[in-house]
Amino acid sequence: MSFSVEPGELFGLLGPNGAGKTTSIKILTTLLLPTSGSVRVLGFDPVRQPNEVRSRVGYVFGGDRGLYDRLSALDNLRYFADVYRVPARQKGKRIAELLELVGLTGRERDRVETYSRGMRQRLHIARGLLHDPPVIFLDEPTIGLDPVGARELRETVAALRDSGKTILLTTHYMFEADELCGRVAVINKGRIVAEGTPKSLKAGVHDRTVIEVVAFNVSEAALESVRSLDGVDSLAVEAEDQMQVLSVQSARGAALIQPLLATLSDAQVTSVTAREPTLEDAYVQLVSEP
Amino acid sequence: MIRAFVSGLRVDLLQLIRSPFDMVGMLVWPLVFASIAFLLLGHETGERTLFTAALGAAVMIMWGWVILGAGFALDTQREQGTLELVVGAPTPLVVLISPVMIARAVFGVYGLVLTLLWGRLVFGIPFLIDDWAAFFFAAVGCILAIGTLGLIAASTFVLYRAAFYFGISLQYPVYIACGLILPFSVLPGWLRPVSWLLAPTWGFRALREAASAQAPWPDIGVCFGLSAVYILIAIPCLAFFEHLARDRATLKLA
Numbered sequence: 001m002s003f004s005v006e007p008g009e010l011f012g013l014l015g016p017n018g019a020g021k022t023t024s025i026k027i028l029t030t031l032l033l034p035t036s037g038s039v040r041v042l043g044f045d046p047v048r049q050p051n052e053v054r055s056r057v058g059y060v061f062g063g064d065r066g067l068y069d070r071l072s073a074l075d076n077l078r079y080f081a082d083v084y085r086v087p088a089r090q091k092g093k094r095i096a097e098l099l100e101l102v103g104l105t106g107r108e109r110d111r112v113e114t115y116s117r118g119m120r121q122r123l124h125i126a127r128g129l130l131h132d133p134p135v136i137f138l139d140e141p142t143i144g145l146d147p148v149g150a151r152e153l154r155e156t157v158a159a160l161r162d163s164g165k166t167i168l169l170t171t172h173y174m175f176e177a178d179e180l181c182g183r184v185a186v187i188n189k190g191r192i193v194a195e196g197t198p199k200s201l202k203a204g205v206h207d208r209t210v211i212e213v214v215a216f217n218v219s220e221a222a223l224e225s226v227r228s229l230d231g232v233d234s235l236a237v238e239a240e241d242q243m244q245v246l247s248v249q250s251a252r253g254a255a256l257i258q259p260l261l262a263t264l265s266d267a268q269v270t271s272v273t274a275r276e277p278t279l280e281d282a283y284v285q286l287v288s289e290p
Numbered sequence: 291m292i293r294a295f296v297s298g299l300r301v302d303l304l305q306l307i308r309s310p311f312d313m314v315g316m317l318v319w320p321l322v323f324a325s326i327a328f329l330l331l332g333h334e335t336g337e338r339t340l341f342t343a344a345l346g347a348a349v350m351i352m353w354g355w356v357i358l359g360a361g362f363a364l365d366t367q368r369e370q371g372t373l374e375l376v377v378g379a380p381t382p383l384v385v386l387i388s389p390v391m392i393a394r395a396v397f398g399v400y401g402l403v404l405t406l407l408w409g410r411l412v413f414g415i416p417f418l419i420d421d422w423a424a425f426f427f428a429a430v431g432c433i434l435a436i437g438t439l440g441l442i443a444a445s446t447f448v449l450y451r452a453a454f455y456f457g458i459s460l461q462y463p464v465y466i467a468c469g470l471i472l473p474f475s476v477l478p479g480w481l482r483p484v485s486w487l488l489a490p491t492w493g494f495r496a497l498r499e500a501a502s503a504q505a506p507w508p509d510i511g512v513c514f515g516l517s518a519v520y521i522l523i524a525i526p527c528l529a530f531f532e533h534l535a536r537d538r539a540t541l542k543l544a
Binding site: 032 | 296300301370376378380536541
């Protein structure tokens, strides 16, 4: 796969689990060596010039990991400031600024093991920005966060984008990519299957309609029957306990509601709605293609 | 780089003392080692021999803490995701890993003091240190040499996901090769040259000679010299194993 990110751009890498998003980021941040091909970060080769790259990039990943739990946030930031060569004179000021930026001022002396997931994630962001890198890699930074925490984090990312940082973001949340990214690339099985602005990707499905069916106890056989219905381009299923939400993509104007209801006659259908396609629908369409 | 080293030392010591599990082990281990040594030798053995056994036990503790503690520390770093961040930092890896070794070896001084105190209070063995200045330098040289030898082993810990178990496999062979468990007279002759390459041999000799004021300075000098050689070996080793870890994707646990 091949892509480039312009200075000051927030570029999104989207794709299912195992598509190669994190591997790409790890190659770009010097943590993995590529088996073939070439990469450049700010003109430097992460394979041959790792130190040049390391001093210019920040890497933030999602989840609980990446911090010294028994230490306070302040001790964590002090340590990483020294490791990432923040000048001694600037260290205190920089840490105070970042704690303010991520909303942890006042809690900086608490041990990280007492932090919520959202607080940890914000501390991660602060850690990744300590050396004021021009390029930032964010690998699923909102994974596992509650809606409020995720929204606050997206606001922080947007502020970074507006301050001129170049950001490469991976995420599973399409609305997040739609809200934040100037351009996105969709990866599937190690290949880029689409690249462009979120708007242009959505335009790829503008001639389609999405029928959303909320139902209970839909069997696998019924799902297979839906997939094989004439006019159905793709089917995405989200399950929550006994309830399933079926998103059926079809060409605009296809008369699918009656055949769908007939196919799902053994299930309990509670609602059927037709709507305009979103970036998520465009994504599902792209990664569903053989 | 000095700031990163000192900061790393502080972080590692803080992590260590804030873990009740580690601290209990640190308290109990020296007492067990010293007690075994004293009880094996028995009270009829001369005080000088018992004191020397205490020094040997202390050196064993130092090596044990360095090799097991460092393996455990790197496993923990890998598990909590900080190893990737440390490797991905612009500071050379040797500067970031060596504080882990040195912090463990410094705790060896505490092990030494605890061993000698235990011998004094429970087994009535007096402090038989004839040259305190030489003993101090011998202790510093011993810590440095053992810590830097651990650094060479740690370069492999960066690669392997089961660093702690690898550390265990290195613990007793070094005890044996350095004559800390069995006297050289009962060991095969080819082990003697091996022991000359290993820091605990010279650390123990330096402490023993300093305690009895029998020309300890050459042994102390060897400790410092070996430390320099170990560092020179550890730097390319760390670079090599870091490269392998990046190639084989083992910096992360899973």
